[in-house]
Amino acid sequence: xxxxxxxxxxxxxxxxxxxxxxxxxxxxxxxxxxxxxxxxxxxxxxxxxxxxxxxxxxxxxxxxxxxxxxxxxxxxxxxxxxxxxxxxxxxxxxxxxxxxxxxxxxxxxxxxxxxxxxxxxxxxxxxxxxxxxxxxxxxxxxxxxxxxxxxxxxxxxxxxxxxxxxxxxxxxxxxxxxxxxxxxxxxxxxxxxxxxxxxxxxxxxxxxxxxxxxxxxxxxxxxxxx
Amino acid sequence: xxxxxxxxxxxxxxxxxxxxxxxxxxxxxxxxxxxxxxxxxxxxxxxxxxxxxxxxxxxxxxxxxxxxxxxxxxxxxxxxxxxxxxxxxxxxxxxxxxxxxxxxxxxxxxxxxxxxxxxxxxxxxxxxxxxxxxxxxxxxxxxxxxxxxxxxxxxxxxxxxxxxxxxxxxxxxxxxxxxxxxxxxxxxxxxxxxxxxxxxxxx
Numbered sequence: 001x002x003x004x005x006x007x008x009x010x011x012x013x014x015x016x017x018x019x020x021x022x023x024x025x026x027x028x029x030x031x032x033x034x035x036x037x038x039x040x041x042x043x044x045x046x047x048x049x050x051x052x053x054x055x056x057x058x059x060x061x062x063x064x065x066x067x068x069x070x071x072x073x074x075x076x077x078x079x080x081x082x083x084x085x086x087x088x089x090x091x092x093x094x095x096x097x098x099x100x101x102x103x104x105x106x107x108x109x110x111x112x113x114x115x116x117x118x119x120x121x122x123x124x125x126x127x128x129x130x131x132x133x134x135x136x137x138x139x140x141x142x143x144x145x146x147x148x149x150x151x152x153x154x155x156x157x158x159x160x161x162x163x164x165x166x167x168x169x170x171x172x173x174x175x176x177x178x179x180x181x182x183x184x185x186x187x188x189x190x191x192x193x194x195x196x197x198x199x200x201x202x203x204x205x206x207x208x209x210x211x212x213x214x215x216x217x218x219x220x221x222x223x224x225x226x
Numbered sequence: 227x228x229x230x231x232x233x234x235x236x237x238x239x240x241x242x243x244x245x246x247x248x249x250x251x252x253x254x255x256x257x258x259x260x261x262x263x264x265x266x267x268x269x270x271x272x273x274x275x276x277x278x279x280x281x282x283x284x285x286x287x288x289x290x291x292x293x294x295x296x297x298x299x300x301x302x303x304x305x306x307x308x309x310x311x312x313x314x315x316x317x318x319x320x321x322x323x324x325x326x327x328x329x330x331x332x333x334x335x336x337x338x339x340x341x342x343x344x345x346x347x348x349x350x351x352x353x354x355x356x357x358x359x360x361x362x363x364x365x366x367x368x369x370x371x372x373x374x375x376x377x378x379x380x381x382x383x384x385x386x387x388x389x390x391x392x393x394x395x396x397x398x399x400x401x402x403x404x405x406x407x408x409x410x411x412x413x414x415x416x417x418x419x420x421x422x423x424x425x426x427x428x429x
Contacts, residue, residue: 013396018380046412055356114304
């Protein structure tokens, strides 16, 4: 089915002979069936035709070309030609060495290279990054060197006194029983008065638990004692 | 008559006159392209002569792998692209209508009005409209249009020469044609396009 919008997309290609062989048969057939598309295509071709005529008409006349050619000839005489090998140098126009050098320098200075944009951007980024790195490193190099303290390590061996820890268990009589032990002359004899450490050490030596158990029943409670 | 191949061989050997004869064969095409691209007579002459100087300097590298004109056109396109980069500020200045009109005045001084169709005011206005349309697009779009419309290059060849995609080529041509149609006011009366375009100008 004919679709004007789709058909018109191909009009420029059709007018400029850029359609595929299949489309070049199909499009004219579609144009026959649609008057609006026919008008549109005709208008497009007319615009191209007018522009072609207009562009041709603005070209200079014959009298212009003689002067143009003279100027070109004089420029060509002054221009060097690239030489494939040294043996062909005689074919160059005769120019002084200084003018040849000047022309070569000028050509070198005005030569431009086409660099793809991504490559140019990458190159610029690389240069920028390296400049930043250099800049950041520079202050560390420029600052005057401060005297660095040298640390020398000497090992000195000294005797370390290892103290022995002696654990001694001391049994001390409870307060209530102290008075009883005072009454025991045996204890008093064996315990030197001036040496409390010796006294406590000997305090249990002669101790013998009694064989008899004497039970004393105490009646009452603390309330009765009051 | 000396053939083109013989002239090329002589020019490669350093014969400037042989090269001038070669230049005579193609100088109008190169100048035409340069003039429509730059829209300035002086720029067109500078550009086209720069093309010939570069071609002369590089003639030793021509290996007859393509036609001489195809080789020359490559140099022309490179010259145009370099010229665009170098003088981009000038392109911006030239986009005004007054400059475009001034450019045609210079063209008339050069004595270009030999053709009858150009002598009438109507046709002059149409030419002006076309040039204004070409001024309204970018230099690359203009160059792509000229390479297709004037040089008859294929989309593929243009994309290879300019290093851009096929889509860019198609889009550039489509945009330029749209500008031309807009400026010319040619819509549905193809048989009367000249008066239609001129009336559009006077409106």
